[in-house]
Amino acid sequence: MQGISNGVEDTGGAGKVSRGSERELKSHKRETKETMWGTLSRARRSMICLPHPTAVCSNVRTRIAGPIVQVQPVSYKEQVEFLDWLKERGQRDAYLSTTVGISTHGRALFATRPIQAGERVLRVSRDLLITPDKLPKEVTKLLPQDVSEWARLALFLLAEQHKGQESTWSPYISCLPPLGAIHSTVFWKKEELELVRHSSLHRETVQRKAIIGAEFAAVQPALQRCTHIFGERIAQTDFKHAYATVCSRAWGIEALQTLALVPFVDFFNHESYCQALLSYDEEQGYAEVIADRDYAVGSQVVLSYGRLPNSILALDFGFTLPENPHDQVEVWMGVSRRDELRKLKLQLLHAHDMPTFLHADGSDSGGSGFNIRFVKSAIGRGKGIPHALRAFARVLCVDNAQELTEMAAEATKLDGRLARRPLKDKNREAQAMSLLLARLESMMQQRHSALLTLRLVETCRGSNSGSKSPVTVHVQMAGAVVSGEMRVLRSAIAWLRNHCSPSTVLT
Numbered sequence: 001m002q003g004i005s006n007g008v009e010d011t012g013g014a015g016k017v018s019r020g021s022e023r024e025l026k027s028h029k030r031e032t033k034e035t036m037w038g039t040l041s042r043a044r045r046s047m048i049c050l051p052h053p054t055a056v057c058s059n060v061r062t063r064i065a066g067p068i069v070q071v072q073p074v075s076y077k078e079q080v081e082f083l084d085w086l087k088e089r090g091q092r093d094a095y096l097s098t099t100v101g102i103s104t105h106g107r108a109l110f111a112t113r114p115i116q117a118g119e120r121v122l123r124v125s126r127d128l129l130i131t132p133d134k135l136p137k138e139v140t141k142l143l144p145q146d147v148s149e150w151a152r153l154a155l156f157l158l159a160e161q162h163k164g165q166e167s168t169w170s171p172y173i174s175c176l177p178p179l180g181a182i183h184s185t186v187f188w189k190k191e192e193l194e195l196v197r198h199s200s201l202h203r204e205t206v207q208r209k210a211i212i213g214a215e216f217a218a219v220q221p222a223l224q225r226c227t228h229i230f231g232e233r234i235a236q237t238d239f240k241h242a243y244a245t246v247c248s249r250a251w252g253i254e255a256l257q258t259l260a261l262v263p264f265v266d267f268f269n270h271e272s273y274c275q276a277l278l279s280y281d282e283e284q285g286y287a288e289v290i291a292d293r294d295y296a297v298g299s300q301v302v303l304s305y306g307r308l309p310n311s312i313l314a315l316d317f318g319f320t321l322p323e324n325p326h327d328q329v330e331v332w333m334g335v336s337r338r339d340e341l342r343k344l345k346l347q348l349l350h351a352h353d354m355p356t357f358l359h360a361d362g363s364d365s366g367g368s369g370f371n372i373r374f375v376k377s378a379i380g381r382g383k384g385i386p387h388a389l390r391a392f393a394r395v396l397c398v399d400n401a402q403e404l405t406e407m408a409a410e411a412t413k414l415d416g417r418l419a420r421r422p423l424k425d426k427n428r429e430a431q432a433m434s435l436l437l438a439r440l441e442s443m444m445q446q447r448h449s450a451l452l453t454l455r456l457v458e459t460c461r462g463s464n465s466g467s468k469s470p471v472t473v474h475v476q477m478a479g480a481v482v483s484g485e486m487r488v489l490r491s492a493i494a495w496l497r498n499h500c501s502p503s504t505v506l507t
């Protein structure tokens, strides 16, 4: 399993159900103790762990749902078939309050009765969950052990698709997005991906594509020997599509230590301010969603997939949000190869739990990525930019071994963390923060140029492009990623400028 990149906070809590699909960089020094599905969140990436409903409900800020939208039902046949199917499977609680309809973002769930904050919206039992152990044993035994749960679920979908109407999951499978309907960056053309070249999204997409390719190669023996299950030929495109479908819909269920598709629940669309989470009740064996706000009949009921930035939404789910409050940007800092103290600095960083990125050949890049989020106030209190990033900059600025020794001694005396306090030498501290500022400003400049290119592409395509054509959608998504990163960088630069001013004491 490869894994994880962007850090997203773990909110903790019991009955954790997590959303996630990013894989860990094998070459990364960071290790996580999490299980296979858990590694998705880097320690998602510090996986998005969703707290138990009781915890959620006690903190719910009740909000009235947005404007009531006209429910456009899916076809009557589809709806009846789907609801009959749920009924047959004993899932009465699944559709008591909502029904499937069509929204501007594909299928969605709509309230069929008034729902109040704190009420259960739906509940589905364990046997409706599609978990990798539902894959036929005949297939499983042909799979190498390290084939991921995403790949196993993708194979499950391909097998059921091949059965067509014969499949007991057919009403569900037929509602899944067809090839071409998922806009994850793994489907973007090379030139489209170039539009986000400076974002971590570019690297993560390249990695994800490599992972899918490797997993496809690993499942070949199963595909070739089980043609009665999968059909004569599964092309890499089909596998990639099934894989992306899983990435955009599966949940990590901690209590069951598994990744799972949760039919019906996966018709919920995401909203960034929503606090409703999917949770799993281990004792009673069902997954449920509690409303975080009141809903009027006919309004779309939403769920939180986690506090996800646009880069993750684009890769895992194939959409982005304008003004996403959870946007983040990765700031890369590295010890120069020309730095005479490079070896010492790396030793010091590693000894103080500040790992650096390893290349595939095992060599040390000497650098590390730090995710920064929007800094709410440039002058006020609050977190500002991450302490670890400021600490890294301080280490980079040191130019003699004595200072490094002092840094190590200070860390031991305090809480073991390196360079967390401003350097005693005020000039050196100013130098470190200026280095950081220069880095952020150059990143800002890169994104500024990227945005100009994007505008040019949009202008050139002009009115020839349909508003829903894949290229148009991808260009818009790239724009949302880049402008989200710019918003974060702008806030971090303002904060740093303010804290770099001579009158301000850095903390």
Ligand SMILES: C[S@@+](CC[C@H](N)C(=O)[O-])C[C@H]1O[C@@H](n2cnc3c(N)ncnc32)[C@H](O)[C@@H]1O
Pocket (backbone or CB within 6 Å): 105, 106, 107, 108, 175, 176, 177, 248, 249, 265, 266, 267, 268, 269, 270, 271, 316, 317, 318, 319, 320
């Ligand atoms: C779990 S499914 C939700 C149901 C989906 N709309 C469908 O038609 O099956 C996740 C997918 O829904 C879409 N989606 C969910 N929330 C969205 C949002 N806020 N904006 C745009 N698309 C969204 C994306 O295509 C995403 O990959």
